[in-house]
Amino acid sequence: MNSGDTERAIQCAAEAFEVWKETTAKERSNILRRWVDLCNENKEDLAKILTLEMGKPLQESIGELNYGIGFLEWFAEEARRVYGDIIPSPAKSKKMFVLKQPIGVTGMITPWNFPHAMITRKAGPAIAAGCTVVLKPAEDTPYSALALCELAEKAGLPPGVLNVITCSRDNSAEVGKTLCKSPTIKQISFTGSTPVGKILLEQSASTVKKVSLENGGNAPFIVFETADIDKAVTGVMGSKFRNTGQACICANRIMVQDSIYETFLDALAKRMKQELHIGDGFNPKSTQGPLINARAVEKIDHLVQDAKSNGAVILLGGQRKEGNFYEPTLIRDVTTDMRCYNEEQFGPLAAVIRFKTEEEAIYLANNTSSGLAGYVFTENISQMWRIAEKLEFGIVGVNEGLPAMPEAIFGGWKESGLGREGGKYGLEDYLEIKYVCMGGLE
Numbered sequence: 001m002n003s004g005d006t007e008r009a010i011q012c013a014a015e016a017f018e019v020w021k022e023t024t025a026k027e028r029s030n031i032l033r034r035w036v037d038l039c040n041e042n043k044e045d046l047a048k049i050l051t052l053e054m055g056k057p058l059q060e061s062i063g064e065l066n067y068g069i070g071f072l073e074w075f076a077e078e079a080r081r082v083y084g085d086i087i088p089s090p091a092k093s094k095k096m097f098v099l100k101q102p103i104g105v106t107g108m109i110t111p112w113n114f115p116h117a118m119i120t121r122k123a124g125p126a127i128a129a130g131c132t133v134v135l136k137p138a139e140d141t142p143y144s145a146l147a148l149c150e151l152a153e154k155a156g157l158p159p160g161v162l163n164v165i166t167c168s169r170d171n172s173a174e175v176g177k178t179l180c181k182s183p184t185i186k187q188i189s190f191t192g193s194t195p196v197g198k199i200l201l202e203q204s205a206s207t208v209k210k211v212s213l214e215n216g217g218n219a220p221f222i223v224f225e226t227a228d229i230d231k232a233v234t235g236v237m238g239s240k241f242r243n244t245g246q247a248c249i250c251a252n253r254i255m256v257q258d259s260i261y262e263t264f265l266d267a268l269a270k271r272m273k274q275e276l277h278i279g280d281g282f283n284p285k286s287t288q289g290p291l292i293n294a295r296a297v298e299k300i301d302h303l304v305q306d307a308k309s310n311g312a313v314i315l316l317g318g319q320r321k322e323g324n325f326y327e328p329t330l331i332r333d334v335t336t337d338m339r340c341y342n343e344e345q346f347g348p349l350a351a352v353i354r355f356k357t358e359e360e361a362i363y364l365a366n367n368t369s370s371g372l373a374g375y376v377f378t379e380n381i382s383q384m385w386r387i388a389e390k391l392e393f394g395i396v397g398v399n400e401g402l403p404a405m406p407e408a409i410f411g412g413w414k415e416s417g418l419g420r421e422g423g424k425y426g427l428e429d430y431l432e433i434k435y436v437c438m439g440g441l442e
Helices: 003-020 025-041 043-054 058-081 117-129 143-154 169-181 194-207 229-245 258-275 294-309 358-366 381-390
Strands: 085-087 095-102 105-109 132-136 162-164 185-191 210-214 219-223 251-257 313-316 329-334 349-355 373-377 395-398 431-438
Touching: 003 105, 003 132, 003 162, 003 169, 025 043, 025 058, 025 117, 025 143, 043 058, 043 143, 058 117, 105 117, 105 169, 117 132, 117 143, 117 185, 132 169, 143 162, 169 185, 169 194, 185 194, 194 210, 219 229, 219 358, 229 251, 229 258, 229 349, 229 373, 251 258, 251 358, 258 313, 258 329, 258 349, 294 313, 294 329, 294 349, 349 358, 358 381, 373 381, 381 395
Parallel strands: 105 132, 105 185, 132 162, 185 210, 219 251, 219 373, 251 349, 329 349, 373 395
Antiparallel strands: 085 095, 095 431, 313 329
């Protein structure tokens, strides 16, 4: 589709909003609950679609569906908990109220790495709040979006409330610009790279619309000498190699204290050899699927070769395989001037950096323009609190490599984004707040 199709979808959503905003929270909640039930009933098919178009192992696809359906379930409940306020008035003749109302037509641009969950995490709260949606899924993964739309229709979601714009890579920029520039669209929600997020923010400024951004990350994963090494290695395995490393909160810079550096590397290498197996997502033995496309393979290989040429040592992997597969790779002696340290990797690359002191670890962790997620592993309770407070990231995992849940908030500091998704705050970006003053009441 193109910009003309996008304009028609926006008009459709605008017309539907005039009706949808008048529905009660309970009515919206009931439809979302039916959507949850249909997603669960069709989970096996949805997982197959996801694995076929994106490549992740089938069990990971099922895991994503459980996560994504959880957002629909959560916001079906939260739809009925949008509360306003009564403000004590300084004047007897006046009553003061605060109301929350749906913001209007929303535009959404979602990524390919979690093509189900990133839609439900955005569309779920928007629909629950009484908004309508124009959604552009990633050009690499349109089918999960269309399947969700099909089930939403069967759940009773009225026509025009959820509209999907599929497009090629060539049309992607013009579709995104149309959404951002449209005066009818009142809110933009985007998950993707930081450079693209900045472009969308600039384009949205022309109509001063609300913008929610979940941009890229450069997550530090700090392992102190006070850590349980087995627990820390388990954390790395989950954080780094989930979805073949293609997640914005993946451990990007694995920082290990000098005194346990060699021990940690040995333990991580052993676990990688035992647990990571590349292959077809429908093979039950596969734990690492392909990267999303040839460009992704090129990027990760360039990062590996850059590190190697600048003195890093490849302990495991470091080779392309047939198709879009890349070997899970472990690199030691990484330094701060290497590309893999400074860029979001988005691939199966574990780059391990050495540090000496707590102060150095905090400085290295925070010395980035990104601020999405950070991790710290230590058994020292005082150190847990100290580091968690000092890390300049929107999400901090303490002795935990997989912190994301529908009940929790998700979002970053600094250039990693604006706003929050999930949890009790996830509805806020789709609501306008209104002050009402009633006078003449004496």
